[in-house]
Amino acid sequence: xxxxxxxxxxxxxxxxxxxxxxxxxxxxxxxxxxxxxxxxxxxxxxxxxxxxxxxxxxxxxxxxxxxxxxxxxxxxxxxxxxxxxxxxxxxxxxxxxxxxxxxxxxxxxxxxxxxxxxxxxxxxxxxxxxxxxxxxxxxxxxxxxxxxxxxxxxxxxxxxxxxxxxxxxxxxxxxxxxxxxxxxxxxxxxxxxxxxxxxxxxxxxxxxxxxxxxxxxxxxxxxxxxxxxxxxxxxxxxxxxxx
Amino acid sequence: xxxxxxxxxxxxxxxxxxxxxxxxxxxxxxxxxxxxxxxxxxxxxxxxxxxxxxxxxxxxxxxxxxxxxxxxxxxxxxxxxxxxxxxxxxxxxxxxxxxxxxxxxxxxxxxxxxxxxxxxxxxxxxxxxxxxxxxxxxxxxxxxxxx
Numbered sequence: 001x002x003x004x005x006x007x008x009x010x011x012x013x014x015x016x017x018x019x020x021x022x023x024x025x026x027x028x029x030x031x032x033x034x035x036x037x038x039x040x041x042x043x044x045x046x047x048x049x050x051x052x053x054x055x056x057x058x059x060x061x062x063x064x065x066x067x068x069x070x071x072x073x074x075x076x077x078x079x080x081x082x083x084x085x086x087x088x089x090x091x092x093x094x095x096x097x098x099x100x101x102x103x104x105x106x107x108x109x110x111x112x113x114x115x116x117x118x119x120x121x122x123x124x125x126x127x128x129x130x131x132x133x134x135x136x137x138x139x140x141x142x143x144x145x146x147x148x149x150x151x152x153x154x155x156x157x158x159x160x161x162x163x164x165x166x167x168x169x170x171x172x173x174x175x176x177x178x179x180x181x182x183x184x185x186x187x188x189x190x191x192x193x194x195x196x197x198x199x200x201x202x203x204x205x206x207x208x209x210x211x212x213x214x215x216x217x218x219x220x221x222x223x224x225x226x227x228x229x230x231x232x233x234x235x236x237x238x239x240x241x242x243x
Numbered sequence: 244x245x246x247x248x249x250x251x252x253x254x255x256x257x258x259x260x261x262x263x264x265x266x267x268x269x270x271x272x273x274x275x276x277x278x279x280x281x282x283x284x285x286x287x288x289x290x291x292x293x294x295x296x297x298x299x300x301x302x303x304x305x306x307x308x309x310x311x312x313x314x315x316x317x318x319x320x321x322x323x324x325x326x327x328x329x330x331x332x333x334x335x336x337x338x339x340x341x342x343x344x345x346x347x348x349x350x351x352x353x354x355x356x357x358x359x360x361x362x363x364x365x366x367x368x369x370x371x372x373x374x375x376x377x378x379x380x381x382x383x384x385x386x387x388x389x390x
Contacts, residue, residue: 014375017324017325017374018374018375020325021325021329021332021374024329025329025333029332029336029337029340032295032333033337033340035296051293172288
């Protein structure tokens, strides 16, 4: 018994190829989408190529509010609160991401309060690098964008994560002109606000961060002793001054 | 004749794709901001969708385009049709996903990313067209004779 030769069926062959194509494409695309969705930064030292967090939140929080150097809010706001903070300090991050947005929305955005940021550098060299970078962003009136984005992406203290690449990423995320800011942040002028912050901290007896002084704009200011997680405590202090 | 035109179109699209992905890779590693007329390039490029486990999407795109070009230039017959279509379709689906994230999650537009998504869409159409038009016939395509 012999079997007649059957030539390969082109249609069958094409159907097999298309079925294989669809299967492979769907699986590979699904894997790519799964591994790229969400924040895959494991914390600690931010990876050199790790994506930035908090860009949208920072923009939303600060949009439309005037900035001038290290100050946020209208110049003629009746009350001013000065924050003394260290970029590496985890409690500063906790305040910045938890309580501060509420205060900005309720008091700064409404023109009642003006905030100033004073960077201290007691944790280590990264604090000074970050503070200088923040001051340089302040030259473009974007210090608050830079600082808030920094806290969103803060790494572990004293790990040397505040590199040029890290700062450049923050500048990009904050909309800062990186070449101008980088040229400025290593100059002696960039250190002046740091010295002023240190002098202010000494004046008000500040030995931990974040610490706050508050008062009518222009002074005198007094130290505010509050739980940094309690927005109502801050609000009570502002309301008392606004009466 | 048609296959030769489609083949050349696919090569041209891939070269444009390599130029776009190459530029985005360069600005990423040079730490500079990309030229941007839409205003959202930095936002998109620093978003959580801008890399896959530390590998920038721009580099992933560059690898993808080079692979497609390689499949078109090196492979022959069914292997060429199949691999170029598969790679282009994966790129098309993935860039579609990223474009969705741009529009509805990040809410910022990166002209380079949109450009790349358009290129991948056209590549997917062209390579799939070649595959379907071939009728699954084994052996050389017309493009095999393009020197």
